[in-house]
Amino acid sequence: MTSYDANAEGFFGEFGGRFVPPHLEEPMAEVARAWAEAKADPTFLGEYERLLTLYAGRPSVLFPADNLTRHVGGARIYLKREDLNHTGSHKINHCLGEALLAKRMGKKKLIAETGAGQHGVALATAAAYMGLECEIHMGAIDVAKQHPNVVRMEMLGAKVVPVEFGGRSLKEAVDSAFDTYARDFEDVFFGIGSVVGPDPYPSMVREFQSVVGREAREQILSLEGRLPDAAVACVGGGSNAMGLFSGFLDDEGVALYGVEPAGEGVEVPGRHAATMTKGTPGTLHGMATTVLQDESGEPSAVHSIASGLDYPGVGPQHAYLASLGRVTYVTATDDECLDAFSTLSRVEGIIPALESSHAIVHAMKLARELGEDGIVVANLSGRGDKDVDYVAEYLAEHPRS
Template identity: 70%
Template structure:
């Protein structure tokens, strides 16, 4: 039986994953794979990473019982895993510190990455500043405008921002651009992919560094409730925050898991959603086999989400496998539902969530009332919404006009 947690020797989770690269990228990615295989078994590397999580990131992040949100929906108790309280404001710092430490171990001088909402870019720029590395972030031109506060943060931290004007000018195009730069300049550069996507070993690397979220949540919910939760919910674009929460519970059959992707403006119109698991089919993207929103020729379709971090036409290969075997149920939330959930959490709990995280809250609202008061749900609140407030204010004003 294929493992729910581990890729096979070729980097596949079931039928998904692998390493499919042009010849000029085979050597640099193989170098990363060899370095990580060595580092993950080095107690000194693990100790350095864990010390930074504690003393720099501020882990463990709290597991918070959202009492007023629970009362609003009725039914199951809703806990929020507060990744928004991490240094830099999201779960992304967990893997960025790990990747930066790996780059330093490899003797690299520069970190290179893509970003959508900007949280990965901010976290990587932070890690680069901390460890004395250069940093270059590729970001779609639409997202540069939409997520301006994070652009300013990255620049203040010393990163160089490359605004990508090709294609749809969003996350997929930023990944393409960053891969292109890496191919031409890799000897002193570490490509720090921002989610559980890309060629092997990146889905495993990012997942392993994010798994701290679920390990903490498991201990915390056992301490608070004396048992495991009935359900876990997380948003899914590439899927790093979701696997961060899910991994520690994958073998617990009593715990249901839900990944929430964007149905955007309209599921029936190509380019108006990013519902890869709902409407995608097996394909090839960014060096991996995975589920993909694609045209008849296998080219990625344009996508849309109110949340820049979720507007990606593919998904991490481990997620595709978890869907195939039925371990995780993947559902969708619309832009309008997400905006409503965003405002509701602000007003009931005094927490401004990232628009990405608000997708997960949409499904909590649907699930909790039918579970009864003995039910327990854990939602991964993957990031805070400082980056989104101007955009949300404009959307709300537009709706009221």
């Protein structure tokens, strides 16, 4: 059986590792040691499970989207309702774990990046609960697009730092948070928001998110008496996807699909964030992975209507799974995403996050292809409250035909 885990050096095949400046080597090694000890400690794991149940509200529902199934025609579509978690997305799963680990390490403050704001809200929530300070770096474009989440973070006591340089989006938010952390890391824990960054973060965040896949596997077996034909999730950095996929990686009969943002078209430079589709091997934010980059190796400009997917890299385990052919990576355009957003809202009464809408696009395509005997599980990774004002303004300026 193929091993999908990282080796002792934090590599998934040729992807991963720990590429950090010399003065950050020991802080990252400290996190790695603390994580290795914590995940072997029944007391730590027990407290984490308690928080998932009593604070985050797990298990999340696996919802039979019967109206959507009838609307599309074909395979039965199930939605893993991570949008029903406390704070409205899958992000609370790893934020509680990271905050708990920071507390165990004696840290006083959490620092992180955020794109759509869901990670920022979840980390600010966990920080408030654990009695920790919190600082969230967010691209200025996303601060404007996701204003409700900015307000939530500030209400929770977090300091929100707008990032004004470069593309002013998620990649620059990561740069800014890393730079700040590098200058002051003694009492600070970097709460990375996805399965990205230097080892041990890709493995650690995946482990915290693996609850999604474990639950989904048990739930679909209970509801249908068999495994699904396919499992689908959106991919930016890729935490919600790795969470879902981890429950089915060893089930060869379950096809896995990661859906990344084609934006305005993958052939339009700078107007998509389809890393797995158009990227090449490179190094970004402390990891060897697949990167959208120019000829000099600098990260390319990227775009997505979904702020949480607006990233020129991807988690190294995703790059590895693509190299093995275990996961198929496809794309969805901004227009397809908006159509799926509207369709799910109107036929099921569920307003999805724009990020999650990418997964819904491909789940509907698969349902048509598989036919009535098929089963598709899609990860509804977040709710769309944060997006409704932006979508309303966008549709007013770009009316649908």
